[in-house]
Amino acid sequence: MTEALVTPQSARSVISAGRVVYLTAVVLLCAWVLVPLYFLVINTLSSPATVNSFPKPLIPEFDLGSLRFFAGFGGMLDALKNSIIVASMTMVMSIVIGAPAGYALSRFEFRGKELFRILILLTRAFPLPLLALPLAVLFIRTGLDDTTFGLALVHTTLAIPFAVLITYSLFSGIPVELEEAAWTLGCTRFQAFIKVVLPLILPGITASAIFAFVISWNEVFAAAVLTIQSRTLTAFLLQTLGEAPMHLKFAGGFILVVPALIFIFAVRKYLFAMWGIANR
Amino acid sequence: MSTRYLPYVLILPTLVFLCAFFLYPFALVTRQAFGTGDGVSLDTFREVTSYWKFPISLQNTMLLAAAVVPVQLALALLMATMVNRMKKGRDLVLYVWTIPLGISDLAAGIIWLAIFEQSGFLNSMMLGLGVIDRPTAFLSYQHPGMIFLAIALAEIWRATAIMLVILVAGIGLIPKEYYEAAEVFGASPWQRFRKITLPLLRPSLQTALILRVVLAFEVFAVVAALGGTIFPVLMGEIYAYQFDLQNGGAAAALALIVLGISIVFTLIILRVLRVPKGATI
Numbered sequence: 034m035t036e037a038l039v040t041p042q043s044a045r046s047v048i049s050a051g052r053v054v055y056l057t058a059v060v061l062l063c064a065w066v067l068v069p070l071y072f073l074v075i076n077t078l079s080s081p082a083t084v085n086s087f088p089k090p091l092i093p094e095f096d097l098g099s100l101r102f103f104a105g106f107g108g109m110l111d112a113l114k115n116s117i118i119v120a121s122m123t124m125v126m127s128i129v130i131g132a133p134a135g136y137a138l139s140r141f142e143f144r145g146k147e148l149f150r151i152l153i154l155l156t157r158a159f160p161l162p163l164l165a166l167p168l169a170v171l172f173i174r175t176g177l178d179d180t181t182f183g184l185a186l187v188h189t190t191l192a193i194p195f196a197v198l199i200t201y202s203l204f205s206g207i208p209v210e211l212e213e214a215a216w217t218l219g220c221t222r223f224q225a226f227i228k229v230v231l232p233l234i235l236p237g238i239t240a241s242a243i244f245a246f247v248i249s250w251n252e253v254f255a256a257a258v259l260t261i262q263s264r265t266l267t268a269f270l271l272q273t274l275g276e277a278p279m280h281l282k283f284a285g286g287f288i289l290v291v292p293a294l295i296f297i298f299a300v301r302k303y304l305f306a307m308w309g310i311a312n313r
Numbered sequence: 314m315s316t317r318y319l320p321y322v323l324i325l326p327t328l329v330f331l332c333a334f335f336l337y338p339f340a341l342v343t344r345q346a347f348g349t350g351d352g353v354s355l356d357t358f359r360e361v362t363s364y365w366k367f368p369i370s371l372q373n374t375m376l377l378a379a380a381v382v383p384v385q386l387a388l389a390l391l392m393a394t395m396v397n398r399m400k401k402g403r404d405l406v407l408y409v410w411t412i413p414l415g416i417s418d419l420a421a422g423i424i425w426l427a428i429f430e431q432s433g434f435l436n437s438m439m440l441g442l443g444v445i446d447r448p449t450a451f452l453s454y455q456h457p458g459m460i461f462l463a464i465a466l467a468e469i470w471r472a473t474a475i476m477l478v479i480l481v482a483g484i485g486l487i488p489k490e491y492y493e494a495a496e497v498f499g500a501s502p503w504q505r506f507r508k509i510t511l512p513l514l515r516p517s518l519q520t521a522l523i524l525r526v527v528l529a530f531e532v533f534a535v536v537a538a539l540g541g542t543i544f545p546v547l548m549g550e551i552y553a554y555q556f557d558l559q560n561g562g563a564a565a566a567l568a569l570i571v572l573g574i575s576i577v578f579t580l581i582i583l584r585v586l587r588v589p590k591g592a593t594i
Contacts, residue, residue, distance in 0.1 A: 055395070062392060063409045064470040069470060070412070072427045072434050087448055088437035106318070130326040137323035141316075149324055157524065160531045160548075160575055165553060167341035193327060208594040209489055222319075239566030253534040254548065258555055266418050267534075274537055279430065282538075288424030293415030299409050305482040 034220075067082035071136045076280070077287035084280040103284035112269035113288065114252060115181055119265055121186035124242045127192035128200075132238065135200025140209065165255035172259065179261050187255045191244035199244065199303070203237040204230070218258070238275070240303035243296045251294060343352035345565040362556075363464045370545040376465025377461070377546070378529035381468045384520075385525060388469070389476035397484050405482070414474040426452075427465040429539065452539060460540045472528065476521040479552060483517025484510065519586045526582065527575045532589040546569050 045157035048188070103109055126263045138146065165187055169178065175313050177183035182214055205263035207230055256268040277285075297304075347353045361367060392410055396403060408437045409437035413421070428434045434446035487510065494514075495505045515520040545569065554564035 054594060057389075059395060059399075059406060061557075062395075063406065065470070066409055066412055069424045069428060073424045076427050085432065087432035088440050089432065089434055091434075091437075130330050133323040134327040137320040141323075142322040146320075149328070152331060153327075156331065157527075159335075159339075159529060160334075160568075160571055162531065163551070163571065164338040164342065166551070166561065166564050167345060168340040168570055169555070170345075170561065171338070171341065177545035186334055190330065193330060197327060199356075205522060207493070212402075213589040230353060247415050251420075252563075253417060253419045254531075254552065257552065267417060270419060276543070282423050286420045286427075290416055291479075293417070294412060297412055298408060301404070303410065304411060304414070304513035305479050305485065 039068070043182070071112070073283060073287055073290065076283040079280075081278070081280040084279070084283060086306045099280040100286045100287075103281055106281055108269065109266075110278075112264050115260070115263050116266040118181045119185045119188060120246045120249040121208070122182065123188040123192055126185065126189040126247040127196040127245040128238060130189070131193045131196030132200045134197045136204050138201045139204035140195070144309040153194050155198050156190070161191050162252065162254035162258075165258045169258055175176055179263055181260075181263055184256060184259050184263075184265070185249070187259060188249035188252055191243075191252065191255075192248045195248065196241055200234075200238065203234055203241070203303075207233050221295045237303055240300040242298050246304075247296050249295055251289070342565045342568055343564055346569045358570075361566045361570070363562050364564065366545050366550060366594055370547050370550045373544055374530060374532065374546045377465060377468070377532060378526060380461075380465050382522070382525055382529055383473075384465075384469050385473045385476055386522065388473050389480050389521065391479050392473075393480040393484050394510065397563055398428075399436050409476045410477055413471045414478065416471060417534070418471060418532070419534035419538060421467050422535040425463055425467035425470070425535075426538055429459070452541075452543075454543050457543070460544050462537050464532075467539060468529070468532065471535070472525065475528075476525055479521040479524070480514065483514050486517075487513045515586050519582060522582045522586070523579050526578050528576075530571055530575055539564045 036043045040054045053173070057239070077095070079090070080094065080098035082098075083090065083094060084099060086172040087090070097216055134149075137143075138150065167218070168183075168187060172178040172180075172183045211229050211233075212222075212225045215229045216222070220228065223248050251267065253271055256265045256270050260268055266285065266289060270277075270282065270289070339421065346357055347355070396407055398409075399406060408434055416424075426433070431448050431450045431452075433451075435451070436445070439445045450456070452463065491509050491513070492505055495509055500508065533549055533552065536544055536546050536549055548571070549572070551564050551567045554560045554567060
């Protein structure tokens with residue numbers, strides 16, 4: 034009989050073989066993400082001469098020459114500053130505007146709710162940066178052209194759908210009974226919100242604010258179309274791609290990646306709540 | 314304030330904002346594309362589509378999406394099922410796998426430039442292994458296949474994470490009892506994946522695919538960093554119309570074409586992966 038051949042021992046070795054394949058796959062997929070990042074780190078922490086040499090070393094020499102060149106390159110620090118300003122404005126605006134809508138969606142049944150939700154979802158299925166084209170003309174007329182605020186408005190449009198959907202799922206995770214208890218104890222709707230809901234929701238709000246920051250920080254197309262003098266870091270890097278020396282590109286890429294790494298780490302618990310689904 | 318009006322007051326800021334910066338510019342871009350002075354005409358569209366670069370950039374964009382999205386879907390499904398049965402180290406592995414989510418397309422392009430450029434790491438390693446004795450300029454017009462490969466790899470590297478997040482969240486919603494029952498009846502892991510995970514994951518697959526496909530048509534900065542002008546894509550052409558040629562109308566018309574393609578594919582995905590009415594978990 035064939036079954037008799039499968040002794041407990043060989044069954045165990047089959048399982049452990051599967052386990053080895055599984056673990057190898059996990060490690061390989063981690064390496065697939067991390068190794069390209071490591072290459073960028075090597076190039077950033079090497080002197081400009083090494084970055085342009087061949088063949089490349091596989092360990093960084095911890096030389097800050099490339100980063101110093103980046104900091105000294107005309108307009109680069111201004112671009113970095115602009116990126117931070119635009120991203121911060123986007124962060125504040127998208128939460129201030131989006132969070133009330135998220136609250137409304139989670140707490141009320143009202144006419145037009147479905148229509149509103151469809152409008153929000155629709156924006157996600159649109160190539161939104163394209164809308165920067167007509168806005169470029171409009172902004173010239175209103176004096177918003179080439180300003181950090183004008184760009185922040187466009188980036189807020191990109192971030193608002195996410196802000197609404199994230200806060201919607203966060204608010205939905207807080208039982209309405211908590212608020213009702215506060216009402217019966219004499220709180221107004223507003224007081225109950227400030228004293229009961231807000232403290233509970235604050236970490237989640239922070240996470241979605243950070244997410245809005247990253248969306249703006251990373252955006253290339255609208256930034257490149259809408260700014261000329263007050264370019265953001267992404268726009269600056271894009272426009273110097275043709276002529277910039279290699280070490281400048283890599284240092285710039287590194288500066289772009291670092292905040293993203295920290296932010297994703299900070300919001301990792303909320304990444305999954307973001308898709309309208311309660312926390313794991 | 315009465316509760317009746319409160320929800321409308323709360324959604325008003327978002328509504329006003331989206332009207333001003335989403336619907337209104339959309340109307341503007343449409344008018345700019347169709348109108349040449351007075352009346353409606355398709356002249357701009359004819360101008361844009363008859364330009365010699367249009368067919369090649371359309372073809373490149375489509376080929377890239379066709380090469381990248383299926384690989385990403387398969388990879389994201391594989392990663393999501395692997396994470397699902399993980400006990401130890403799940404948080405760490407998920408963090409590592411979602412890192413690219415925070416990385417911009419421009420940075421991703423630059424990262425893969427470090428690998429594929431002439432004095433880059435691929436050439437360095439091939440030299441170290443003795444496969445070649447002098448570096449090859451992979452990203453030059455003599456190697457269009459290599460440029461395509463580099464861009465596709467950078468896109469797969471960067472944007473698989475967004476699908477992974479959606480699918481992991483979706484798999485988390487599937488009740489464990491289904492798997493336990495299947496196991497009792499002797500279903501193999503592959504059967505469980507085919508008969509439980511895939512059908513119940515349909516809503517998440519829908520979201521993930523729509524988002525990814527739309528973003529795939531918007532590919533721009535990765536291409537700018539790796540292919541430059543050697544590999545024209547639609548978004549790059551829009552940028553060139555707006556900036557180098559100062560032709561706003563043509564940029565608008567091309568933007569509407571991209572939009573149209575996105576909508577068509579969104580509808581196709583919605584139709585193919587439609588969730589049967591009343592079939593929720």
